[in-house]
Amino acid sequence: MADSPKPVRDIAETARDVKAGSFRMASLSESLRNGALRAIAKSLLENGEAIFAANREDLSAGAESGLAEPLMKRLKFDRQKLRDSVKGIEDLIGLPDPLFRTAFVRQLDEGLVLRRVTCPIGVIGVIFESRPDALVQIASLCLKSGNCAILKGGSEAAATNRELFRLIRDAGLGAGLPESFLTLVETRADIGALMGCHESIDLLIPRGSNEFVRHIMDHSSIPVMGHSDGICHIYADKSADPGKAIPVIRDAKTQYVAVCNAVECLLVHRDIAESLLPAVHADLTRLDVTLRGCPETLKIIPAIPAEEGDFGREYLDYTMAVKVVDGIDEAIGHINRFGSHHTDCIITEDAEAAERFMLMVDSAGVYQNCSTRFADGFRYGFGAEVGVSTGKLHARGPVGLDGLVTYKYRLYGGGHVVADYAEGRRSFNFRDL
């Protein structure tokens, strides 16, 4: 591989170079960026065999080192993954440009016009574990939104990542993107170095296990977008319709257990516990779900006694904690204390109760009578998903392309000075245009 990129030695220096190049990246037209995405999709399709060959290297190294089956599965990059990746890029090309969008235009005074316009965030550091398709996805999201990306992939996927990176980079440069648009760093030690680049990197997006994301969040002064735990709750209120409660609980718990928007804890209003819990138990044990119940629950249905720590635990498995509560306020208090501010649902026919729940539950998603599994950018109609954020600032919940942009205030004048206004010779005359 004579044309593979030379290894990056000093991350801080590289990041500074990327930052310096990011300003040109921010000025590129939509058509240039979409053209580059088209060239990248074409190159990936045409070079499938080279990618699969690199992936076989990683797979056999993984098999040799005894990588677990789920990891091997995520590591695999086959024709289907290639098709999905290219489809993702094509969808992205069709989405509206997130840049240069004007939130408002306001005349401050005659000839003095303020515009708030979206622009890229700048340099985004992405740290991801084994899945090589994540590289394609995040590189194209960053490109669409005019950001430079510094990628740090997992060592298990090193050969695949290197090949994907080479193809994307070459196609992008050929389409007129600046050198800085995409950078790959490879050694394990680089994560710490990346986390220290707060002068050059504007945002970190970690993708991987909870522990991994939590570690990045706790140890970097660079803003982090992501989520660690997904501890979602369903609260079945006094007025819950069992015809909605049972299927929603079933779906939220069992439709896909290993994800952040699966439900981990069911809270049931005391008044309906004796009628609802046996039905929930019958429905879920049929699907091999283990219930861990509070003492009140155990009086009604057979379950494993919940221990300390079972509430506020992310099972990511066919297990759910169950607790009987005195009412909506106890449910809200429990969720705010033990949840992870991701997505929580109330099952109720009472609109006032739903409103109270939605106002007071401090989560990115507050749902009535539907499965927590809907918490997803594609299901929200965003067209592309950057990730899910449990932070409250900037972007919250499922994040679409909008989460990768910020804004500037542009002020156009004709020699206007503040002294004229401070000294009463002129006065502001605000008018939204």
Added chain:
Amino acid sequence: MADSPKPVRDIAETARDVKAGSFRMASLSESLRNGALRAIAKSLLENGEAIFAANREDLSAGAESGLAEPLMKRLKFDRQKLRDSVKGIEDLIGLPDPLFRTAFVRQLDEGLVLRRVTCPIGVIGVIFESRPDALVQIASLCLKSGNCAILKGGSEAAATNRELFRLIRDAGLGAGLPESFLTLVETRADIGALMGCHESIDLLIPRGSNEFVRHIMDHSSIPVMGHSDGICHIYADKSADPGKAIPVIRDAKTQYVAVCNAVECLLVHRDIAESLLPAVHADLTRLDVTLRGCPETLKIIPAIPAEEGDFGREYLDYTMAVKVVDGIDEAIGHINRFGSHHTDCIITEDAEAAERFMLMVDSAGVYQNCSTRFADGFRYGFGAEVGVSTGKLHARGPVGLDGLVTYKYRLYGGGHVVADYAEGRRSFNFRDL
């Protein structure tokens, strides 16, 4: 002062209590919050004498300990400051509610409706230096936006802050606010403790010197909204109109020197340096401005030779660095390297140059032909200013009430489950309502 609040001992515990109370705060109606603001304004007006008496205590303690004149001035809370504070609260009451605003309503499918609705951030920690009027302002901004505030004031203003706090708190509780809406912490050691409360405090707003703000930003994993340096630039392009350049430079440098949006560095295109610089020199030396010039500048006008560090320095005084540049790209590069991403201006008659400058200068404010001093929430027509942010995420530039809110996704269903969509029994049918 028998009725003064009891001293706070354990900050972490207090912050947890405030957090637990913040959910009720988030559910209060606009009329309750505005009613509380009205009660607070009334109480402050009726208890002016008690405030002035407390302020006299602080002032004599300050005089005894030899507090510098500017600090004494900021410490003073007299009838004029009281009038201004009350006026600020009245203006705030008149502003539209930043809460419960719907950014979009989207039908995902029949009977499944997604709403993105604004809500308070939660608990805001505010750390401010000597000015007691800042306490009134920030407490009322937080209240208007449904946030709980934990305030840490400067020790010089302890008596005034305590009296203001007591009046605001009593009036607020009387108007039906929850206990948690406002907390005052007093000892110096508490700053470190506050910075560690990332489980309970959602946002920190520091107000004070650059060093102080920088310290908070570098040492807390809680998101910080604010700005440390304001190193603003004006670039006079080849096509600059001197009739705009001279008054704009004069205003940006001299209208008020001790503020973050004053200009600190002038960049001049080589082609106009010989004509523009003598006029700038004549205009500014008349106003006692000292110029620190690059070698090229010194060939044209008398100035102090600029030393290393003079570019990228925040003078906050009648001093300005001056540099001759080869063109717009050098100017943009210089600003992105030495500026503080606050507000930078191009003086030009060339619309294309202005566009290039605005696209590529990485600052919250990018201006054409007007003074950098316009970078201010009131001058932008926001009605209230929370502060200026040089961060790029969440809120950038002058921040109005909108900067104190975030949003939730509310999803209303009728028993909808994801399995139906995953298994093809139903399909999404996105429609913005």
